[in-house]
Amino acid sequence: MPRVSIVVPCYNEEKAIKIFYNEITKIEKAMPSFAFEFIFIDDGSKDSTLEIMKELHKADSRVKYISFSRNFGKESAIYAGLLHSDGDYTALMDVDLQDPPSLLPEMMKYIVEDGYDSVATRRVDRKGEPVIRSFFARRFYHLINKISDIKLVDGARDYRLMNRRFVDAVLSLSEYNRFSKGLFEWVGFNTKWIEFENVKRSAGETKWSFWKLCMYSLEGIIAFSTLPLYLSSLFGAIMCFVSFIFIIFTIIRQIFFGGSAPGWPSMVCIITLIGGIIMLCIGVLGMYLSKMYLEIKRRPLYISKEECLSNERPDRTNNEKNE
Ligand code: UDP
Ligand code: MG
Numbered sequence: 001m002p003r004v005s006i007v008v009p010c011y012n013e014e015k016a017i018k019i020f021y022n023e024i025t026k027i028e029k030a031m032p033s034f035a036f037e038f039i040f041i042d043d044g045s046k047d048s049t050l051e052i053m054k055e056l057h058k059a060d061s062r063v064k065y066i067s068f069s070r071n072f073g074k075e076s077a078i079y080a081g082l083l084h085s086d087g088d089y090t091a092l093m094d095v096d097l098q099d100p101p102s103l104l105p106e107m108m109k110y111i112v113e114d115g116y117d118s119v120a121t122r123r124v125d126r127k128g129e130p131v132i133r134s135f136f137a138r139r140f141y142h143l144i145n146k147i148s149d150i151k152l153v154d155g156a157r158d159y160r161l162m163n164r165r166f167v168d169a170v171l172s173l174s175e176y177n178r179f180s181k182g183l184f185e186w187v188g189f190n191t192k193w194i195e196f197e198n199v200k201r202s203a204g205e206t207k208w209s210f211w212k213l214c215m216y217s218l219e220g221i222i223a224f225s226t227l228p229l230y231l232s233s234l235f236g237a238i239m240c241f242v243s244f245i246f247i248i249f250t251i252i253r254q255i256f257f258g259g260s261a262p263g264w265p266s267m268v269c270i271i272t273l274i275g276g277i278i279m280l281c282i283g284v285l286g287m288y289l290s291k292m293y294l295e296i297k298r299r300p301l302y303i304s305k306e307e308c309l310s311n312e313r314p315d316r317t318n319n320e321k322n323e
Helices: 017-029 049-059 074-084 101-112 131-147 164-172 180-186 210-224 227-257 261-297
Strands: 003-010 035-042 063-068 089-092 118-123 156-163 191-196 304-308
Touching: 003 017, 003 074, 017 035, 017 049, 017 101, 035 049, 035 074, 049 063, 063 074, 074 089, 074 164, 089 101, 089 164, 101 118, 101 156, 101 191, 131 210, 156 164, 156 180, 164 180, 180 210, 210 261, 227 261
Parallel strands: 003 035, 003 089, 035 063, 118 191
Antiparallel strands: 063 304, 089 156, 118 156
């Protein structure tokens, strides 16, 4: 019987987790030809998320969990879940039912019958989301698609069903600064996109503040585009050229018309402008450098405080990445 691993990152989700379990087990019953396992990742929750996971495990041995020693972020939780999933197929979904489990049978059909390697989802609308958040999200997709080689779909969710080779390919990318939406595109293979209407959270609150989303977008741009680096150099070069012209202009003016006092204000303006641009370029360089710094350190993506998993994947453990 083909096995399906359901990977679910959870951070302070005590209200949502049982609702999710009830829902997913309904779907699982509608798919009797597959053997399911559920891998919950407690991303350093401060509420009783882990206790509920333990409770679920007691009642249903197919429920497995990993608990992080602190909040490492959703990307690390996704990585840990994929690393420990050993099903023939792996589905990644949020615990708040915003990724409807009811789509799973249809998604499975595309992989099993039509031979796709992964089935990805996108929401067609952003109903219920703050207008400003939607606006910036759209701008982000527009920008990243312009400046990087990979193409991201607007409204793409992390909700995805993948076959084994797709999961293994994603795991083979061992980078520290992970941006899953980009990694899923980068590995290639055949992906089927399906659409659904935005669903409201089942319980609890979103864990993404506007600021956190901005930083996540920046992460995506830096991880998948080096254009800002080139742009900053180009910007610097243009400014050097402009100031060179200005110097020649000032010398000529000095020789033929004399008197430097009238040039003072513009001079100050230009010095500050150039200073600003240099700072900007150094800043861009610094962003890339800081990412490289973290990559070189090869820190593990997460530290597990406790876990209950039947399968070990000694060939590719998280801590091996540290060596
Ligand atoms: N999540 C996580 N770690 C975090 C933030 C979020 O594991 O640091 C999980 C969260 O529990 C949920 C999923 O990621 O299952 C999506 O989070 P959320 O619903 O808050 O995001 P939104 O749907 O609002 O974008
Ligand atoms: Mg959500």
